[in-house]
Amino acid sequence: MATDDLITAITSLRTGRVGDHDRPHKPALLLAILGLAEQGRLLENRVSYGPELFALFRRYLLAVRTDSDTVNMLDPFWRLRTDGILEPVPRAGFEQAIAARSTPPSVTELREITEGSRLPDSLFQQMNDPIHRDRLRDAIVSRYFASHRSAIDQITQEERSIGECERQLEQTGDSTVADGAPEPVREQAFRRVVLRAYDYRCAACGLRVIVDDLALVEAAHLIPWAECRDDDPRNGIALCKNHHWAMDQYLIAPTPDAQPAWMVSRYLDDRIEGQREMLDLKGRSVLLPRESRFYPKRPALAWRRDRLLRH
Ligand SMILES: [Zn+2]
Structure with missing residues (x-):
């Protein structure tokens, strides 16, 4: 997809609607995937349904949701396929089952039948490019969350700092950078690196x-x-x-x-x-x-x- 087509695709998601309220789940999940890319955790075109993605999704969703929106990532993770954004990658033997399935499976079943999901190649590439990534994020925020822009920017900025700290700790073990960071950033970076290391x-x-x-x-x-x-x-x-x-x-x-x-x-x-x-x-x-x-x-x-x- 060309850049303009990508922007069109991510700003015309079938979000679902309750009254005059668009469900925020799909765009919030896209912001979370952009966050993974920003942290350097989207090196191959495979998005896994896991705690790292969920943590980002939760942060963005809580900033924009109304009381009627539950913290559910499974639905948008599965249903973004209908927007041509996130295609489940079937494990061998489950191709038909996935093609025929419209409702989301359970989390356990999702892991059983898929090896994660795939973005369109052009979107994957743009997500891993800082300039394009900012454009994509801006397009999502302008279209779906304009009134929450400052809250979203704050989350993005904080996640960026945590990600930098994590990289520093993972690659060099040098915690002097983390030491100068605000306490929540330092604590989160240490926690995430250690928990991932121990799976x-x-x-x-x-x-x-x-x-x-x-x-x-x-x-x-x-x-x-x-x-x-x-x-x-x-x-x-x-x-x-x-x-x-x-x-x-x-x-x-x-x-x-x-x-x-x-x-x-x-x-x-x-x-x-x-x-x-x-x-x-x-x-x-x-x-x-x-x-x-x-x-x-x-x-x-x-x-x-x-x-x-x-x-
Ligand atoms: Zn124990």
Whole structure:
């Protein structure tokens, strides 16, 4: 599609209407996909239905929605195909099922039958070009959200800062840039990088539960930020709320080894009812990130071990 045709396509979406109100979901999802591109997370033409996209979608939608608009990304993700914008990519054997299907599948089914969705090539290319990206965003905002322009600009600007911080942390581990950023930006960047590195799984018990963009796990600092001001992802570890709390209380800690395992405080006692499960962690391997560049760094692990032994 030529540029003008693209602009026409994204400004004539079949949004659905309630009374005199156009549903904001499809354009909000497009803003979210532009946000992914801005963060450098749309390197191939495949849009995945996942927590990163959902987080952006939620931010934009909450800024523009009315009370009658639920926070539902599945519908627009599926229905943008009817606008020629987002075409599901079928897994082998599911081509017919997808072609015949008009109503959205469940999230589980979506993952089962598709390998994400695809943008028209020209739109994908323009989304990855900063000048075109701004034009596309401007066209969406002017057409659908003119009265919310400043709120949207603020989100876009903040997401841009978070994205820059994330890149810095991921590529260099240098947290001095993050250190100078406003607290919400710094915290979000660290959280996102650590959770992605661990694929949203607790490094202790393996729990991995994601609802939309809400994950059960949290990004914990090995050496607390207040002590070291270090947001290097290798000073981070993903833990469920229980294990995060336990580590913060020095009840559990990873050993400072190349293949760290969990050690458990002598304060815990299996004769006390309710403590056995946490004691069972002793000696179990830490569930490490897929990429070794995000493995926790030795001094941070040693710090944790020493504190546990001292308490
Ligand atoms: Zn856990």
